[in-house]
Amino acid sequence: MxxxxxxxxxxxxxxxxxxxxxxxxxxxxxxxARALARARHVLRRKxxxxxxxxxxxxxxxxxxxxxxAEPGLDEALxxxxxxxxxxxxxxxxxxxxxxxxxxERLQQLGLDHAYAERTGLELVAEPxxxxxxxxxxxxxxxxxHVEAARAWTHMREAALHDNVVLEAISxxxxxxxxxxxxxxxxxxxxxxxxxxxxxxxPGYSEHHSGLALDIGAPDEPPAEESFxxxxxxxxxxxxxxxxxxxxxxxxxNPHGIVYExxxxxxxxx
Numbered sequence: 258m259x260x261x262x263x264x265x266x267x268x269x270x271x272x273x274x275x276x277x278x279x280x281x282x283x284x285x286x287x288x289x290a291r292a293l294a295r296a297r298h299v300l301r302r303k304x305x306x307x308x309x310x311x312x313x314x315x316x317x318x319x320x321x322x323x324x325x326a327e328p329g330l331d332e333a334l335x336x337x338x339x340x341x342x343x344x345x346x347x348x349x350x351x352x353x354x355x356x357x358x359x360x361e362r363l364q365q366l367g368l369d370h371a372y373a374e375r376t377g378l379e380l381v382a383e384p385x386x387x388x389x390x391x392x393x394x395x396x397x398x399x400x401x402h403v404e405a406a407r408a409w410t411h412m413r414e415a416a417l418h419d420n421v422v423l424e425a426i427s428x429x430x431x432x433x434x435x436x437x438x439x440x441x442x443x444x445x446x447x448x449x450x451x452x453x454x455x456x457x458x459p460g461y462s463e464h465h466s467g468l469a470l471d472i473g474a475p476d477e478p479p480a481e482e483s484f485x486x487x488x489x490x491x492x493x494x495x496x497x498x499x500x501x502x503x504x505x506x507x508x509x510n511p512h513g514i515v516y517e518x519x520x521x522x523x524x525x526x
Contacts, residue, residue: 266278266388267387267388268387268389268398268400269333269337270354270384270386270431271333271336271354271385272303272329272332272354272357273302273303273304273329273332273333274301274302274303274329274330275300275301275303275431276298276299276301276333277299277301278298278389279296279298279299279311279312281389281398282299282301282308285308288320289320292313292318292320295311295314297312297313298311299312300312300330300333304436304437307321308320309321309324309327309330312337317334351384351385351386352384353384354382354385355382356380358432359380359432359459359460362433362436362459363459363460366436366449366458367449368449376512378457378512380460380461381460381461381463382465382466383429384402384429384466387400387401387403387406387429387467388400388401388403388406388407389406390406390410391410393425393427393428394424394425394473394479399428400429400467401428401429401467401468401470401523402466402467402468402523402525404523404525405467405468405469405470405501405523408500408501408502408523409425409500409502411500412496412500412502415496415500416489416496421488421489421492422474422489423472423473423474423489423492423493424472425473426470426471426473426519427464427470428469428471429464429466429467430462430465432460435457435458435460435462436459438452438456439458439459442456454515455514457512468524469505469521470520470523471517471519472489472493472519472520472521473489474487474488474490477489480517482516482518484518490518490519500523501525502521502522502523502524503524504517504518504520504521505517505520505522
């Protein structure tokens with residue numbers, strides 16, 4: 258069993274289920290609202306975001322039929338039982354989750370590991386827990402690797418001191434979430450090859466690690482090349498390296514990804 262990690266300010270991660278602090282989730286129905294109002298934590302299915310169960314003071318409340326048949330439930334419950342809420346974030350080691358079901362995800366897109374050889378991108382494991390790093394532009398909880406979370410907080414505060422506002426657009430994404438991006442774009446008529454110029458294949462995105470951030474500026478559309486003309490980008494270009502962040506998809510990068518001035522990744526020591 259993995260070492261316990263804190264739950265009040267962390268997302269505890271398994272290959273199929275995430276454990277969220279209940280206070281950071283939005284109710285999707287009156288039933289959800291009543292459950293979340295009393296819950297300490299919520300088990301959330303990764304592939305579609307479905308709330309599976311609420312951890313109430315008196316026990317677990319199922320939020321879906323046939324909860325006990327849910328794949329990965331036993332692992333998530335073991336972690337829920339083992340993780341005391343009073344422990345401080347940062348004292349525990351961050352471990353990588355196994356790269357299971359990756360072949361299945363790639364096959365759904367007609368891809369195999371020749372994609373890695375062609376692009377030079379490496380497989381990226383998900384961390385077994387992530388730290389809460391505030392909220393993004395859309396008031397969604399921002400989850401990052403704990404070291405990236407600290408660095409992002411310090412960098413954002415330093416930018417504010419210089420009267421520059423940095424907004425988080427996107428942080429951690431699971432392999433399942435990345436597959437969902439492809440599925441939604443395919444439904445809009447894009448081809449897999451078109452999508453691969455903007456999004457790395459599931460399993461190969463820096464966002465899986467919790468170390469990467471898409472950054473924007475107020476009144477600037479998200480994830481657009483025009484970001485490079487903002488004061489926020491100029492500040493990042495001059496200062497981000499001092500906080501451990503680098504822009505990883507410059508123009509003419511070898512991975513076949515379009516120029517992404519908004520995408521910055523933290524490099525651990």
